[in-house]
Amino acid sequence: MTENQTSKQHSCAIGSSSASCMELLNSQELELLDSKMVEVSYRKGEIICKQGAPATQLMIVREGLVKIYMESNTGENLVLHIMPEMNIIGLSSLFEGNNTYQFSAQAYLDTRVQVIDTATFKHLIRSNSSFSLKVIGLLAEYNTVISGRFYCLTQKQTYGRFADVLLCLANRIYKQQKFPLHLSRKELAEIAGMSVESVARILTRFKEEQLIELECKHLNILDYNRMFEISQKG
Amino acid sequence: MTENQTSKQHSCAIGSSSASCMELLNSQELELLDSKMVEVSYRKGEIICKQGAPATQLMIVREGLVKIYMESNTGENLVLHIMPEMNIIGLSSLFEGNNTYQFSAQAYLDTRVQVIDTATFKHLIRSNSSFSLKVIGLLAEYNTVISGRFYCLTQKQTYGRFADVLLCLANRIYKQQKFPLHLSRKELAEIAGMSVESVARILTRFKEEQLIELECKHLNILDYNRMFEISQKG
DNA sequence: AAAAAAACTTGATCTGCATCAAAGATTTAT
DNA sequence: ATAAATCTTTGATGCAGATCAAGTTTTTTT
Numbered sequence: 001m002t003e004n005q006t007s008k009q010h011s012c013a014i015g016s017s018s019a020s021c022m023e024l025l026n027s028q029e030l031e032l033l034d035s036k037m038v039e040v041s042y043r044k045g046e047i048i049c050k051q052g053a054p055a056t057q058l059m060i061v062r063e064g065l066v067k068i069y070m071e072s073n074t075g076e077n078l079v080l081h082i083m084p085e086m087n088i089i090g091l092s093s094l095f096e097g098n099n100t101y102q103f104s105a106q107a108y109l110d111t112r113v114q115v116i117d118t119a120t121f122k123h124l125i126r127s128n129s130s131f132s133l134k135v136i137g138l139l140a141e142y143n144t145v146i147s148g149r150f151y152c153l154t155q156k157q158t159y160g161r162f163a164d165v166l167l168c169l170a171n172r173i174y175k176q177q178k179f180p181l182h183l184s185r186k187e188l189a190e191i192a193g194m195s196v197e198s199v200a201r202i203l204t205r206f207k208e209e210q211l212i213e214l215e216c217k218h219l220n221i222l223d224y225n226r227m228f229e230i231s232q233k234g
Numbered sequence: 235m236t237e238n239q240t241s242k243q244h245s246c247a248i249g250s251s252s253a254s255c256m257e258l259l260n261s262q263e264l265e266l267l268d269s270k271m272v273e274v275s276y277r278k279g280e281i282i283c284k285q286g287a288p289a290t291q292l293m294i295v296r297e298g299l300v301k302i303y304m305e306s307n308t309g310e311n312l313v314l315h316i317m318p319e320m321n322i323i324g325l326s327s328l329f330e331g332n333n334t335y336q337f338s339a340q341a342y343l344d345t346r347v348q349v350i351d352t353a354t355f356k357h358l359i360r361s362n363s364s365f366s367l368k369v370i371g372l373l374a375e376y377n378t379v380i381s382g383r384f385y386c387l388t389q390k391q392t393y394g395r396f397a398d399v400l401l402c403l404a405n406r407i408y409k410q411q412k413f414p415l416h417l418s419r420k421e422l423a424e425i426a427g428m429s430v431e432s433v434a435r436i437l438t439r440f441k442e443e444q445l446i447e448l449e450c451k452h453l454n455i456l457d458y459n460r461m462f463e464i465s466q467k468g
Numbered sequence: 469a470a471a472a473a474a475a476c477t478t479g480a481t482c483t484g485c486a487t488c489a490a491a492g493a494t495t496t497a498t
Numbered sequence: 499a500t501a502a503a504t505c506t507t508t509g510a511t512g513c514a515g516a517t518c519a520a521g522t523t524t525t526t527t528t
Contacts, residue, residue: 070381072389074468080381092381095374102378125370126363133359136366139373140329143380144336147304147314147326150384154427155306158515185476193388195516200477234308391484419506429486434507 011152011161011231012168013082013191015141020086021134022060029124029131036120041112048089048105048113055093055101057117061085064111065173068103069190079191080146082108084173091139094118109182153193156234162202163231165192166212170221178220245386245395245465246402247316247425249375254320255368256294263358263365270354275346282323282339282347289327289335291351295319298345299407302337303424313425314380316342318407325373328352343416387427390468396436397465399426400446404455412454 025033039062042048048059051071061083068081068089080103083089089105125132152164165188170177189196206212211227213220221227259267273296276282282293285305295317302315302323314337317323323339359366386398399422404411419437423430440446445461447454455461 070385072385074389076389078385078388080384091370092374092377095371095378098374098378102381122367125367129360129363129366132363132366132370133356136359136370136373137329139370139377140326140332143326143373143377144329144332146377146380146384147336150314150380150387151304151306151312153384153388154312155308155310196476197478197517198515204477430506431487431508432485438507 011148011156011164012172013079013145013149014084014168014172015087015145016172021088021131021138024130024134025124025128029128032120033116033124036116038115039112040115042107042110044107044109044111046107048107048111049101049103051102051104052100054099055090055118056099057115058091058094058121059089059105059113059115061087061089062112062114064113065108066111066113067106067108069106070103077104077190078193080149081142082173082191088135088138089113090118091135091142094122108187156231158192158194158198159202159205160231160234161192161194162188162199163227166219166221167227167231169219177224178218181214181217181219245382245390245398246406247313247379247383248318248402248406249315249321249379250406255322255365255372258364258368259358259362263362266354267350267358270350272349273346274349276341276344278341278343278345280341282341282345283335283337285336285338286334289324289333289352291349292325292328292355293323293339293347293349295321295323296346296348298347299342300345300347301340301342303340304337311338311424312427314383315376316407316425322369322372323347324352325369325376328356342421390465392426392428392432393436393439394465394468395426395428396422396433397461400453400455401461401465403453411458412452415448415451415453 022030022033040059042064048066049055063085066083066087066089067079068083069077069079071077090101092103093099093101125135152161156164169183170179173179183191185196185199189199192199203212203214207214211221211223211230213222256264256267274293276298282300283289297319300317300321300323301313302317303311303313305311324335326337327333327335359369386395390398403417404413407413417425419430419433423433426433437446437448441448445455445457445464447456
């Protein structure tokens with residue numbers, strides 16, 4: 001399970017860098033931030049922000065796991081990004097002339113965010129060049145994450161995509177090959193861009209082939225190399 | 235053909251804002267830029283940068299049209315973005331720890347670019363906060379463009395996707411409903427994420443239904459509203 | 469603890485679109 | 499101008515994966 005392997009597969013919904021850009025602020029800036037910032041907690045499943053709503057603020061994820069997605073008229077959501085702590089929701093609404101959220105955000109788990117208005121955030125970018133460079137890095141990374149998912153969902157087929165999702169969970173969230181599967185089949189299906197039935201079929205197939213083990217809601221990737229192979233071939 | 239309609243359809247490969255961030259530099263910074271910058275011309279079809287190659291420089295498109303795409307092992311390319319002049323190639327390779335291009339770039343038309351090393355570019359970001367804010371805006375826009383295409387190619391089906399491409403060409407590139415169709419069926423297919431045969435079939439169908447007119451390599455969108463409707467329904 | 473609801477699995481069918489194939493049109497080379 | 503190569507169109511076939519349907523398990527409610 002080398003990081004090198006992970007980086008090649010361009011597919012994961014989660015970025016690799018920890019987005020701790022707040023560390024770069026000086027005490028005065030931190031003070032400003034503190035005075036302007038509000039902390040909000042969301043329960044699992046609650047909507048954090050809604051596509052189309054006025055984007056007057058950014059949200060920094062401090063704890064939990066957030067799904068960033070686009071809503072379609074058909075009711076099917078397109079998951080763009082999954083954000084663990086230290087990521088920033090709404091950065092791409094920062095660009096001029098764009099005053100609404102392009103995406104919705106929902107809590108996968110109980111989540112705590114810090115809300116900051118865009119004006120203050122822009123002020124910090126202006127006043128602190130290291131901070132600004134870090135924000136650019138963050139946006140660049142979000143770009144890479146979305147492009148990777150784009151590639152994965154359009155070029156690979158179901159087994160490859162699903163292998164990708166499992167590897168992503170193992171590598172980026174739980175950081176071990178055996179992990180608790182909090183997500184429902186429906187949520188997995190949404191992330192992998194396929195039907196619930198396909199998820200069920202692929203899981204049973206993976207079990208049959210001894211690729212994974214699934215007991216008491218814990219998933220164990222038994223053969224990491226073959227799983228990686230499947231994710232690569234598509 | 236209102237801009238409002240255009241903005242709703244989240245599908246176009248081309249951004250709307252002109253990325254003239256260079257205007258924000260002062261004379262000293264421009265001098266630095268000039269001394270460091272090299273201009274390179276590419277012929278139609280030539281590769282400007284290659285996925286996986288070391289990303290030591292950025293390229294500012296000054297003239298022409300550039301395709302940004304990911305290469306897959308199957309030979310099929312995924313078009314992420316189409317950049318007219320005043321866009322910057324390689325911004326998303328700016329993030330720390332990422333030293334290779336994630337995408338390839340190829341000239342659709344004869345193209346002139348200005349090449350600048352990332353170190354100098356980062357220096358400019360640090361020294362000029364307006365410039366840095368503009369770069370953030372640009373990256374945010376690229377994010378939106380890619381997400382829109384992601385949505386379009388995964389949620390809509392062939393007719394909707396193809397209508398989108400035609401509208402994108404009309405609105406963003408040629409800025410009129412009748413325009414020269416320089417792109418081959420193969421290139422159109424690549425942009426719309428479908429086979430060449432599907433493009434041919436859809437075009438004849440659109441002609442039959444009097445939605446478009448195609449003579450002497452000029453395409454005319456006869457019924458903009460219905461085309462828009464098709465692009466929306468998917 | 470029983471009943472109701474939701475989540476999951478498995479098989480059967482349907483369909484959008486790619487692929488294959490072959491003919492016609494256009495461009496490029498000779 | 500003719501031949502060769504490439505591009506485009508149109509029809510026939512095949513397939514991955516969605517949808518439909520029905521049964522099973524798990525979770526929630528009462």
